[in-house]
Amino acid sequence: MPLSQESLAELVAAVARFVKERLVPIEAEVGENDRVPDDVIQEMKNMGLFGMSIPEEFGGLGLTMEEEVHVAFELGHTSPAFRSVLGTNNGIGSQAIILFGTPEQKQRYLPGLASGQIIGSFALTEPDAGSDAGSVRTLARREGDGYVLSGTKRYITNAPKAGVFSVFARTDPNTPGAKGISAFLVPGGLPGIEIGKPDRKMGQHGTYVSDVVFNDVRVPANALLGGVEGQGFKAAMQVLDRGRLHISAVCVGVAERLLADSVRYASERQQFGKPIAEFQLIQAMLADSYTEMLAAKSMVLETARRRDRGDDVNMDASACKMFASEMVGRVADRAVQIYGGAGYIADYGIERFYRDVRLFRLYEGTTQIQQIVIARGLLRPGTR
Ligand code: CAA
Numbered sequence: 001m002p003l004s005q006e007s008l009a010e011l012v013a014a015v016a017r018f019v020k021e022r023l024v025p026i027e028a029e030v031g032e033n034d035r036v037p038d039d040v041i042q043e044m045k046n047m048g049l050f051g052m053s054i055p056e057e058f059g060g061l062g063l064t065m066e067e068e069v070h071v072a073f074e075l076g077h078t079s080p081a082f083r084s085v086l087g088t089n090n091g092i093g094s095q096a097i098i099l100f101g102t103p104e105q106k107q108r109y110l111p112g113l114a115s116g117q118i119i120g121s122f123a124l125t126e127p128d129a130g131s132d133a134g135s136v137r138t139l140a141r142r143e144g145d146g147y148v149l150s151g152t153k154r155y156i157t158n159a160p161k162a163g164v165f166s167v168f169a170r171t172d173p174n175t176p177g178a179k180g181i182s183a184f185l186v187p188g189g190l191p192g193i194e195i196g197k198p199d200r201k202m203g204q205h206g207t208y209v210s211d212v213v214f215n216d217v218r219v220p221a222n223a224l225l226g227g228v229e230g231q232g233f234k235a236a237m238q239v240l241d242r243g244r245l246h247i248s249a250v251c252v253g254v255a256e257r258l259l260a261d262s263v264r265y266a267s268e269r270q271q272f273g274k275p276i277a278e279f280q281l282i283q284a285m286l287a288d289s290y291t292e293m294l295a296a297k298s299m300v301l302e303t304a305r306r307r308d309r310g311d312d313v314n315m316d317a318s319a320c321k322m323f324a325s326e327m328v329g330r331v332a333d334r335a336v337q338i339y340g341g342a343g344y345i346a347d348y349g350i351e352r353f354y355r356d357v358r359l360f361r362l363y364e365g366t367t368q369i370q371q372i373v374i375a376r377g378l379l380r381p382g383t384r
Helices: 005-033 038-046 065-075 080-090 095-100 103-115 232-268 280-308 314-344 350-361 367-379
Strands: 120-123 139-143 146-157 164-170 181-187 193-195 209-220
Touching: 005 038, 005 065, 005 080, 005 350, 038 080, 065 080, 065 232, 065 280, 080 120, 080 146, 080 232, 080 350, 095 103, 095 181, 095 232, 120 146, 139 164, 146 164, 146 181, 164 209, 164 232, 181 209, 181 232, 232 280, 232 314, 232 350, 280 314, 314 350, 314 367
Parallel strands: 120 164
Antiparallel strands: 139 146, 146 209, 164 181, 193 209
């Protein structure tokens, strides 16, 4: 059930206040220490932010996609690392369970994911299976009344804190490609799971990504997502369709923040005897950034509404992800240009955003993968 206009406005205002008063002041500290403080994470949990997309019957806020997108715009007004802390629980770390879990699997994991007591993590990518997600090699061989998982997953967001992994593994080694893949819900602490040292990243410091190695990890048969083999790849793709829309909304939020900072700096910074905002070449950059941000925002809102109506938004989620992530890259680049030398100096924070936003064009499908999804959709007989 969608929230009333009033409740949504209250939630969005509460998140905006939290971002402004609690998160923005510690952006530099989080970037330097590579750590989001525990008390801030606890406040996010108290606000229900770990369970935005989880149905109310399991303790979540049960937001529609459009409502979630409005909250994501606000979360984008600060360092993306904060959003990433709660991002997997709302997206790729919980959606497989919401969309395809058995009633028992939902009951077991969703309340903990909604409260933030359990952290969810999405284990699809491997050393040799990135964009080509259908080529995963991690094996889940049937043994007795369960499965034994073996293989290595790479670049797994929030792995060091994960209480449950959605693991995509091959149950049928004789069927190559997508059809042989199944999904499993694997508790984080099982014997045989080895979490690698967090990778050192270009940006988004404060969130952790690492390898996860499954050394003959035994799981019972009821760990198989939805109780059905061979559906893992489609599940992963549908989870990503939703995730891509959420990421697009975060890109819009970050662009709004960078634009606000650029306007303020341009109005204060004096050169040639007046604020640089009075120069038309600066104004052109501000106008371009605003227009592109507005275009992305409109796309994201429209696609979210269509998803809520039950439309297939596979292609359009990719179009949003491609446009919004490329857009925020250009907006960040212009922000550095408007700040000039200060844009390159860490104290001003703009160079941190510039590094942070680079990831948006890579994860949850690169720009090139979005182009493939869009083009295939266009060329599929009967699509348009
Ligand atoms: N919904 C439902 N089914 C889908 C689907 C979707 N969105 N997309 C594909 N499928 C189905 C197809 O219909 C097909 O089914 P049939 O065999 O029954 O016809 C099957 O899945 C295989 O599809 P394709 O033939 O299109 O598969 P492909 O091997 O050519 O790959 C791809 C398609 C789009 C390139 C896909 O591999 C892809 O999206 N790759 C990118 C992966 C990705 O985004 N990785 C990011 C990892 S998550 C992340 O970033 C983690 C993080 O920590 C933040």
